[in-house]
Amino acid sequence: MWSRERGRLKPLRCGVEELRCRRREREAALRKARREQQLVSKRLLRDEALEEAEEGCVAVIFGEAEIQQFLRLAQRGTEEKEREGALVSLRRGLQRPETQQTFIRLEGSIRTLVGLLTSNRALLQLEAARCLHELSHSEQSAVVEACLPATSYLLTYLSGHSSDFISPHLTVLEALGYALSQLLQAKEAPEKIIPSVLGSTLPQHMLQLLQPGPKLNLGVAVEFAWCLHYIICSQVNNALLITQGALSTLGLLLLDLAGAVQRTEDAGLELLACPVLRGLSNLLTEAAAEAVGRQLQLRDERVVAALFILLQFLLQKQPSLLPEGLWLLNNLTANSPSFCTSLLSLDLIEPLLHLLSVSNVVSVLVLTVLCNVAEKGPAYCQRLWPGPLLSSLLDTLAFSDTEVVGQSLELLQLLFLYQPGAAQAFLQQSGLQALQRHEEVAQLQDRVHALQQIALHG
Amino acid sequence: MQLPPALHARLAGAPGSAEPLPVERNPAAGTAPFRFAPRLVRFPREHDFFEDGDVQRHLYLQDVLTQVGGAPERPRVPEFTCQVAGCCQAFGALDDYEHHYHALHGNVCSFCERAFPSGRLLDAHILEWHDSLFQILAERQDMYQCLVEGCTEKFRTSRDRKEHLVMRHLYPVDFRFDKPRKSRGPAMPGAAEQVLAETLGDDGVPSEGDAMEVCSEHVEPPPEPAGERRAYSHRIPSTICFGQGASRGFKSTKKRNKHQ
Numbered sequence: 001m002w003s004r005e006r007g008r009l010k011p012l013r014c015g016v017e018e019l020r021c022r023r024r025e026r027e028a029a030l031r032k033a034r035r036e037q038q039l040v041s042k043r044l045l046r047d048e049a050l051e052e053a054e055e056g057c058v059a060v061i062f063g064e065a066e067i068q069q070f071l072r073l074a075q076r077g078t079e080e081k082e083r084e085g086a087l088v089s090l091r092r093g094l095q096r097p098e099t100q101q102t103f104i105r106l107e108g109s110i111r112t113l114v115g116l117l118t119s120n121r122a123l124l125q126l127e128a129a130r131c132l133h134e135l136s137h138s139e140q141s142a143v144v145e146a147c148l149p150a151t152s153y154l155l156t157y158l159s160g161h162s163s164d165f166i167s168p169h170l171t172v173l174e175a176l177g178y179a180l181s182q183l184l185q186a187k188e189a190p191e192k193i194i195p196s197v198l199g200s201t202l203p204q205h206m207l208q209l210l211q212p213g214p215k216l217n218l219g220v221a222v223e224f225a226w227c228l229h230y231i232i233c234s235q236v237n238n239a240l241l242i243t244q245g246a247l248s249t250l251g252l253l254l255l256d257l258a259g260a261v262q263r264t265e266d267a268g269l270e271l272l273a274c275p276v277l278r279g280l281s282n283l284l285t286e287a288a289a290e291a292v293g294r295q296l297q298l299r300d301e302r303v304v305a306a307l308f309i310l311l312q313f314l315l316q317k318q319p320s321l322l323p324e325g326l327w328l329l330n331n332l333t334a335n336s337p338s339f340c341t342s343l344l345s346l347d348l349i350e351p352l353l354h355l356l357s358v359s360n361v362v363s364v365l366v367l368t369v370l371c372n373v374a375e376k377g378p379a380y381c382q383r384l385w386p387g388p389l390l391s392s393l394l395d396t397l398a399f400s401d402t403e404v405v406g407q408s409l410e411l412l413q414l415l416f417l418y419q420p421g422a423a424q425a426f427l428q429q430s431g432l433q434a435l436q437r438h439e440e441v442a443q444l445q446d447r448v449h450a451l452q453q454i455a456l457h458g
Numbered sequence: 459m460q461l462p463p464a465l466h467a468r469l470a471g472a473p474g475s476a477e478p479l480p481v482e483r484n485p486a487a488g489t490a491p492f493r494f495a496p497r498l499v500r501f502p503r504e505h506d507f508f509e510d511g512d513v514q515r516h517l518y519l520q521d522v523l524t525q526v527g528g529a530p531e532r533p534r535v536p537e538f539t540c541q542v543a544g545c546c547q548a549f550g551a552l553d554d555y556e557h558h559y560h561a562l563h564g565n566v567c568s569f570c571e572r573a574f575p576s577g578r579l580l581d582a583h584i585l586e587w588h589d590s591l592f593q594i595l596a597e598r599q600d601m602y603q604c605l606v607e608g609c610t611e612k613f614r615t616s617r618d619r620k621e622h623l624v625m626r627h628l629y630p631v632d633f634r635f636d637k638p639r640k641s642r643g644p645a646m647p648g649a650a651e652q653v654l655a656e657t658l659g660d661d662g663v664p665s666e667g668d669a670m671e672v673c674s675e676h677v678e679p680p681p682e683p684a685g686e687r688r689a690y691s692h693r694i695p696s697t698i699c700f701g702q703g704a705s706r707g708f709k710s711t712k713k714r715n716k717h718q
Contacts, residue, residue, distance in 0.1 A: 026520065030513045035506075122554045136585060178519075190503075201606055203625060226515065233503045258469055271518055274511045276503075285500040301475035305468045312459045320510035327507070334496035337478035345476045347462040352459045372496045377482035410494035417484055448492035 037063045062093040067103055071112045074124065075403055087116070088129035094134035097143075103135070104146040114150045117172050124411045129175040136175040136179030137318040140184050145193070147179055170217050173209070177223025184230035198275040203231070203241060204275055207249045212256030218268060221253075225275035232282045241287040247289060250280045258306035270318040277324045286332040302340035304332065310349055311355070322358060326365035333372040340373045344383040349373075353392045367396065367407035374414040381418035389415075390425055402443050409447040416454050431455065579605065585615070 062070075070093075071085035093099045103109050116128035137142055140395055178200075206224045210216075228246065232238055238246075253276050261269055283289055308327055314321045332339045343349060354368070356363050370389075373380050395410045396402070415422040433454055438444040488494045501507045537647050540555065542563050549555040565574040569588045572662045574580040582603065595601055600612040602619040606627050613619040623629040 026517060027513055030516050031509060034509050034512055059488070071675070119619070122558070163698070180571065201609060206475055225711050231502070233508075235500075251597065257467065259600060262466060262469075271515070274515065275680060278511070280509070282500055285498040299475050300473040302469055302471070302473060306463050308461060308465065309469065312461055318514065320514070323507065324511055327501075331498050334498050336476055337481050341478045342475055346465060348465075351459050351461055371494050375483070375494065375496060377480070379479040379482065407494075410488075410492055412493070413492045414487055450491050457669055 005372060007141045024277045060093065061096050062102065064102055065104055067093070067099070067106055068110065071109060073130075073434060075112055076115060080121070080123070083121075083126070084123050086125055087124060087131060087346065091127060091134055094131055094137075098139050100135060100143045101140065104143050108184060110146055110150055117276075125169075126135060126171055126417070129172045132172075132175050132179055136182045141183075141188060145183070147394075148183060148193070148196075160440075168172065170220055173217075174219045174223055175222060177227060177431070179222075181223055181226045181230060181361065184227055184234075188237055189230070191232040194231055195236050196355045197231065197235050198240055203246070205227075207245055208254055210249050210250050216256070220273060222268075225253075225272055225279065229275040229278045229282075230281050235282075238283055242283060242286060242288040246279070247283050250276055251300075252285070254280065254310070255302055255306045258309040270314065273314070274321055274324060277310075277328050281324070281328045281331050284328075299336075299338045301346065301416060302405060304329075304339055304342045304348065305346060308351060310353070315355070315358070319358060322355065322362050323365060326369065329352055330365060330371050333369055337376055340376055341379060343369075343373060345381065347409075351383060353388055354385070356392055356396060360399070360404055363396060363399070363401075363404045364407050367390045367404070367411055371407065371411050371414060374411060374418065378418045379424075381415055385415070386425070387420050390422075390429060394429055394434050395432065397431075397438075402441060403439055405441075405444055406447070409444065412451055413454070416451070423458065427455055 012149070058413060066088065070086045070090040076085050076091070077083040077086060094103060095215055113128055113131060116124050117132065119125045132147065135147055142167070183189065184197070186193065197227065209224050210221055227239075228250075230245075232241065253272075257269060257273055257276065311325045311329075315323055333343065343352070349370075351368055355366050372386070374384060393408055393412060396404055399405055399408075412426070416426075432452060432455065433449050438448050441448075475637050484663070537548050540554075540558065540563075542547070543561075545563070547558055551559065563573060565577055565580040566572070566587070567574070567580060567583055569584070572583065574583060582605065586602065589601075592601060599615050602613040604611040604613070604619060604622060604627075606623070611619075611622060611626075613622060
């Protein structure tokens, strides 16, 4: 249901160009919403979907008696079709917030739903998952919180299965992950919800569902990776997550993703890459990470190899995610002679320089990573030189973006300091002229003058 | 962006890394007017840095919801029945059957024919229900393991464990807790009806939908009709049974034939 191979495409009612145009409009609307901190609003998700969904808006609000009737039929009806039909009606009703409220206040309703979610009749399980899906759209945190206690139980049951081949279980798992991800985005999540999630076995279940291997399902992993990201970036207790193996799991997942990206053209891997990159990057900033880092896991240069394979993939499929990948590279290299050495020994400087033409944000990040390497001293700068670095720097000095130029100046200082002959070569390549254009720029002039002095007088 | 050819091989190779080059800093590096110092960067939830990725995520979700809104058509096949002995469930779609098979016939206990959601739970069941050594040990030490993976707690009785599951792991409080385990005698007249009654549950209500059931502690055994039930032990303590009830009892016709 969630995975794209299974969903049926609606017949195209309009041309491809119109679709592209619509998608641009949707994107613009979402950006606006995010800036206004409204992106979590479920209405944004619903409004679009309702327009396109076959059934359209539901007019009816169900009361207690009706909900009870549907639940009873679903649970105990004699005919398969009857039971399924009851759940479909219930699900439609749950599109209305009033009905959602009534549902959660009705005693035993969640319990019944949980029972149906673990039914051995696949069709019922699927419809129950859709009901859960509706509930997780609620604007009212009370509704979504009502579902939370069941999650631990459901995850135990569902993750106990060898879920490779049992599609309804995967669907339910995905629905659960999605519902949880909505819950974790609520404004009050850091104070109320995340602490209790961290106090339960949910994080361990989540990490288990993210373990690479034959059982890993993309749709499920995407949802739970986002859950993990929301927990991590809320910064409630990341040290705990690290002790539970979050760094290790995410690291292995990164390696797995890079492997997958090489094997298949499958669109959708970037949906998983994004939260994994974010989770890793943020976790690396924790003090606890350093302790773990001293163990093998985070000195493994395969992580760097994997990241570059992903960067190449992102450049093709989703360039807007490049900054996130480079953010991880920064956090990996900032305080790590080991990873800086890996960049050099794996010959990754040149590919890195290739990214300098993508965008200003990307360029600043690339230059920052290069600075991370160069600031470690002469042994590192020696390996950066000669190569294409100088001509790349001369190119970036031609940028008009102040931040890009500023970062280039920082890198030049380090090179002049640690690499004999660098200043000389810079001069020979008309470096002074390149610097001159920025002599009047407030944020840059001090550094420009300093470099001019060093280049000329040593 | 050309990657060095050896990179892919490196990814597939063993973990590890080259010896790091020696670090040797000059105090002049990054001093005024320069300002560079390597820094770990952390972004909180609402940071603008996440805008692009968040928007992509939402676009994906919107697409998904559009598909979820309508009911997908499922490929149907001519009706067929489950081939497992004693089961006559009929199906019109392969994934329904797959699901049914896995739920009711996978991970089946060979002693009592209950089916379990996972191999792990089946193992726990066999240990607790069919291993006499377990019973002996349980008299002296905490043997009932918590059923949630990752939780290492052990308990003296299954009731204590049940309480732990409810309090600590938020399991539903009364989910099938009240269903007593029926003791079984040898085939009796009306055994077929008894089997049917068990499939449906105590009160004639279908027992499907209950993947995990907990039988209440029965303090005293039910009244025994003379003779027939003595062969079977009533000492079996209450425990949390994860089995699908439908498979219990004398369902297998094969077994019955043996006794005849």
